[in-house]
Amino acid sequence: MSDQFLAEIRIFPFGFAPLGWALCNGQLMPISQNTALFSLIGTFYGGDGKSTFALPNLQGSAPMQQGQSSFGTVYDIGQAGGAPSVTLLQSEMPQHNHGVLGNINQSNLPTPSPVRSLSRANPGQAYTATLTNISPFSATSSIMPVGGNQAHNNLMPYLTLFFCIALQGIYPQRS
Secondary structure, eight states, X not given: OOSOBTTOEEEESSSSOOTXXXXXXXXXXXXXXXXXXXXXXXXXXXXXXXXXXXXXXXXXXOOOOOEEOTTSOEEOTTOOOOOSEEOOOGGGSOOOOOOOOOOXXXXXXXXXXXXXXXXXXXXXXXXXXXXXXXXXXXXXXXXXXXXXXXXXXXXXXXXXXXXXXESSSBOOXXX
């Protein structure tokens, strides 16, 4: 592969880096042996800038174009972000409500149940088949919180491939 630019990143479907390429796994490289590559990527991805620099680490990450997004966020080259899992906070959920419904239809069942209707109480008989003079009423109810404050998977569907960076190639000219 002699037509690649130095520092070009390509995706390969096989399980190794071709000759003259290295995996984009964040490994540290010696500047003294890779001066041309260092002149292009510097310490964007790590290293001390004196004796080492790091290759990009795309393990478990998706690449993203640097610059300002359409919604105003600025992403710098070499910046990493995101999380493979997230715990959703109540403040992050849209405002919503949960209705509690009930009725006062006739009931002749001897015991209450979530699927039975509330009706007028008679002494010794909490539920009756006869409804007379029932007035509208209001009641306050609450729904207990659910969930376990556990993180959930935050990954889009993915296919794992090999991202490699060219250690040799044509030095790109700046435009």
